[in-house]
Amino acid sequence: RRWFTAHFLPHDLICGLGWRGRALVENGSRRRPTLVIEQQPDEAARDLCRRAGAMLIEGDAGDPAILRQAGIARLRHAFVCSQDDETNMRIVHELAKLGGGGGIFFGRGKGAPLGRKTSDDQALVCGVSLKDRATAQILKDVLPENHGLDLRIFNAETVTARMLLERHPLDRFAASPDAAGARVVLIGESLMAWELFEQFLQLGHFEKGRPLSIAWLSPDPQAARDRLVARHPVYSAAEREGQPCAFPEWVWLEKQVLPVVLFLKHPSSERALVDLFEGGLALRAKKEVTSVFIALESAPESAALAALLAPVLERQRAALKRDITLTLYYNTPEDVYRDDIEQALNRDHPTLPVVVFSDFMGDCSKKAVRGDEIDRVARRLNGIYAFGLGKSLGMPIEDFDGKCVDAWSGISEADKESSRQAAAHAHVKARVRKRLIGKGQTAAAAEEALARIEHDRWCAYSLLKGFRPLTRIPSAVGAGFAASESEKTDILRWFEDKTFKNSCRRARIHADLVPFDDFDTLFDAEQAAKEKKKDMDQIQALNLLLNGLRAAD
Template sequence: MRIARSIREYQWALVGALALTALVLGQVGFELLPPRDGELSFSDSLYRSLQLFVLESGGTPPPTPWQLDVARALAPLVAVYAAVGAVLALFREQLQRLRIRLFARDHVVVAGLGAKGFQLARAFREAGLRVVVIERDEQNPLVRSCRERHIPVLAGDASDERLLARARADRARHLVATCGDDGVNAQVALAARLVPRRRSGALTAFVHLDDLDLWRLLGAEELGRAERDDLRLEFFNVTDAAARVMLEEHPFEHDAGSPHVMLVGLEELGRRMLLHVAARWREASAAGERRLRVTVLGPEAGREIDALVRCHPELADLCEIEARTVGPAVGDLDPVRAPSAGAAPSVAYVTLPRETDALAAALALRTNRDLGLARVVVAVQDEQDGIATALRASVGAREGVAAFGVLSRTLTPELLLRGTGEVLARAKHEQYVHAERLKGRTPEENPSMRPWEQLPDVLKESNRRFADGIGPKLAAAGLVIVPDPLADPATAVAALSEEEVEELARLEHDRWCRDLERDGWRRTSGAKDPERRLHPQLVTWAELSEEERDKDRDPMRELPGMLARVGFELYRSARDGRR
C-alpha cells in the first residue's frame, strides 16, 4: 500500500526520468550506428531521438545497438502513458461524475473533508462501502488522499441539493455531515430532504454537532418529531461518543470494595466522562447502597463541579465528588496525595485538551508512588500517531498507561451506525425476544428471536420503523421528550399510566399496519405468507386478540426505559401539568 502510494506521489517525476533515459539512450544509439551517408551530427541524433516518442525515427539496418533498441521500446511507452494521464486529468471531473452516476448505489456521501470527515470516509471505504465526498475547498490536501484511495470528491457546497443530487444522495444509504460548522451541517441535512428518493428505504443522515447542548436538544426534537419522511436524522457528537467508548474499553472496577475514580481535566470531554461514570455506576448492582468516590483535578475543579451538579442534581446522589484545585502545570500534579481515608483511585482518566499536557500528566500520575494508580488512561486525538507514539515509547501499556484515540476510536462505521434510532430499534427487538421467552418459545420455533446481528434486513428495518414512529405516537398522546443524560431506566418504566399505554399501543398498531400496506402487504384470513405478502393481523385494533394487543402494549410499557438508556426522559405536555 505504501509502495503504491509513493509511486502515485512521484509518478510524474518517474515519467520524466524515464523520458530522459529514453532520449539519452536514443542519442547514444544513433551515434553508434554505422555511417551510411556520412556521420550524424549531434543535432541530427537528438532530432531522431525525439522522433522515437512519436514512432517517427525511421528504419535502420541491422545490427542495431542495444541502446537504440531500448530507446525504441521505452520512448513510445512513456509518450502513451503521459498522453493518457493528460487526457484523464483534463476530463477527470467529467469521468468522476460519470462514474458516480453509473455506479453509486447504497453508498455513503460524506459532506466536509476535515479530520472527522476524512476519518469516516476512509473507514467506510475500508469497510467495503462505496464513498462519495463533497468538499468546498478544492485545495484541501485531503482531497488528494481521498483520490489515492479511489474515493471520488465533488467540489462545492454540500448544502446545495443539486450537488447532493450529483453525489446520488437519492440512492445513498447514509449521509454524513462533518463540515466543521454546526449550522452548515444542519443545512446539509435539510437539503437532503429536498432530494427525491430513488432507493427503497430511508436515507440515514448523521449530522455532527460540536455544541453539546444543541446536540442533546436537537436529538430530543428529532426523536419526538410528529411527522416522518424518508430521511432518518441522527445527530452525533464526538466528545460524548469518546467518553462513552473510553469508559466501555477502559471501565473502572465498580464491584470493588470501595471503588474510587480520578478525573484529570474537566473541559468538555471531562464533563461527559463524569456523567457517563455516574450513569455506569447507577447501572451497577450496588449503586443504590452507596455513592461512587470520584476525585477531580483541575485549575477550577470546584467551580466546574458546582456548575455541573446544578445542571444535573442526580450527580450528588450517585457520586461523592472531591474537587481538588491544581494548577495547569505538570509539576502541580506531583504533590497530589492519596486520600487519608478510604481506598486510593484504581484508575485515572486524563482528558486535558492539549495532548502534550495530557501526556505529561499521565506520566506524573503513573510515577506518583503515593497514589499507587494501577491504570492511567489518557485521551489523545489518534492512538496510532503523534503523542500516543511518544507515550508508548516512554512507558508503554505494560506499565499501566493506555492511550485512547478520540477520533480514531469513535469515528468508525460501527459506532456511527449505533445511533439513537439504532439503539432504540435494538432495544425493541430485545424486548420482543424477552417477551417470547416468557411464553416458553425458542429461536428454533420463532426465527425472529435470533440475535440482532443474525436478523434478516427486513426484520431489522421493522424495528427501525418502530423507532421512527416514536415521535408521532408521543405527540398524539400529549407526551414530549427531553434530554436527561442521567435518566434512570429502572424508575422510568413507571412513567406511563395504563390508559396511556393502551393509547400508545393502539397508535403503534395503526403505524405498523400503514407501513405494511405501503410495502404491498394485504390482509388474509389464513396464515402469514411472506412471499405473497399476506398477514392475518392487518386488522383494526378492535379486531385484535388480547394476545396480539399485548405485543404492542409490552414495548409501550418499556418505552420510557428505552428512552432513558439513550439519555432522554418523557414529560407530559404543559396542558397536562404532570410529569
C-alpha cells in the same frame, strides 16, 4: 469518472472534511466508491481524497444542486460531519427533501429508470454528527414525511466514552476482591471530560457496599462545581473540608444512586500537582480500585501531564498494592502519535496500565458511525420491552434481531438514547452477576440484586435528564409515610390514563422515580410487582442482550 459514479454506481457520500470527515475517508473501504463534498478544501484534503480513491466535489453540501451532482439517487450511505450542528441539520434536511418530498428514491435496483421505485429500494442510511443532544429530536421533528432516510444520529464524545468504559471498566473488582469501591480522578474540562463524567454517574452502579467516588481537578473548582449544579439540579453546591463539592439530594446519596463529587484545584505548577497525587489524592484512606483520566482540551498538554503523573501512580500502585490505572484522551487525526504515546508510557512504566484513546477508540470508520454494532444491544433491549420477555426469548435470534431493527426505526431519539445507556450498563451487570455467583449467591438472589442495581441506574439516568418524582419519596419521608389523597389520585391516573401519563413525561415527571423498595409502599401489590418485573426482565435477558443466547443456552 465522477459523473459516471454519481449517476450509475451505488456509492457513499461524506459531507465535510473536518478531522472526523478525513478519518472516514482514510478508513473507508474501496469496495464502494466514495464522493466527498467540502466547501473549501485545502491541498491536504485534496491529497487525502486522491490517495483514498475518493472523488471530491467543491461546494456547499446544503445546496440541492451540489447534492444532485453527488448522485443522490444512487447513494447507499451519507455521513454528515461538518464542524457545527446547524450546518449538519441543514444538510440532512436537504437530503431528506430530495429523498422523500423531492420524489427521488434511494438505492434503485440495477437498470431501473430514474425516479421509479423498485423492490430493491432501501432507505438511505444517514449518519449525522450532533454535539448538542437536544438538537437530535428537533432534527427529527422538522424532517418532511416520507423522507427516505434511515437516520443515525451520533455524538462522538458519548459513543467514545461508552466504548472506552466497556473495554476498560471502572469496576475491576475481580482482580481486587477486597476493594471497597471504585474511585475516579478526572482532570480537565473538555467536551470529552464532561461526557466521561456523565458516563461515570450513569455506569457507576455496582453491587451494594462498593460505591463510586469522584474527584475532579479543575483550574477553577468552584466554577466547575457551579456548572455541574446548573446542569443537573438534583445536585446542590456545598463544601467538604474547605473544598467545593456537589451533593445529590439526600435520598439518592443514601441509596447510592448518585455520588458526591469533590472538586479540587488543578495546580499551576508541576511540582504542586505531583505533591497533590503523592499526598494520596488518587487513593484516600479506603482501598479502592482507582482510575485516573486526563482529558484536557490540548492533546499535547494531556500527553505531557500523563508523562508527569505516570511514575507517581506507578510508585503508589506498587507501594500500596492498589489497582490504579491511567487513561489519556489524545484526539488528533494522526493516530500513529496516539499509539506511540501509549506504547511509550506502558514501556517506561510496565506495572502501571496506561490507555490512550481518541474518538471512536481510534476507529472513526463508516461502520462505527452507522452504529450497526454499537446499537445492537440497545435494539435488543428495546425489543424486549416492545415484544415482551417470553416472546423475545422464544424467537430465533435472527428473527428477533430483524424485528428489533424494525421496532428501532419507529421510536423517538430520546427513547433510543435511553436504550443505549441501559445497554451500556448491561456489560456492568454481567460482571456484577459473575462476581455475585462467584461469592456463592443463588441465581435468584443475584437476579434480585441486579434488578435493584438496574433500577438505581435508571433513576440516575432519569434524574440527570431532569426528571422529578410524581409523588413524595417514601424513603425520604420516613416510616410514617402515607400517600395523600391527591397522590393516590395521581398514581391511579398514571397507570390508567395514557393522556395524563404522557403529559407528565413531557413535563419530566415519572411515578417510578423512587427507590426500589418504595414501590411496595407507594403502589398496590399488583402494580408494584409489575414495575419490579420491568427491571427483572432485563436481568433475565442478559444472555440474549449481550450474546444473542436464550436463557437456556
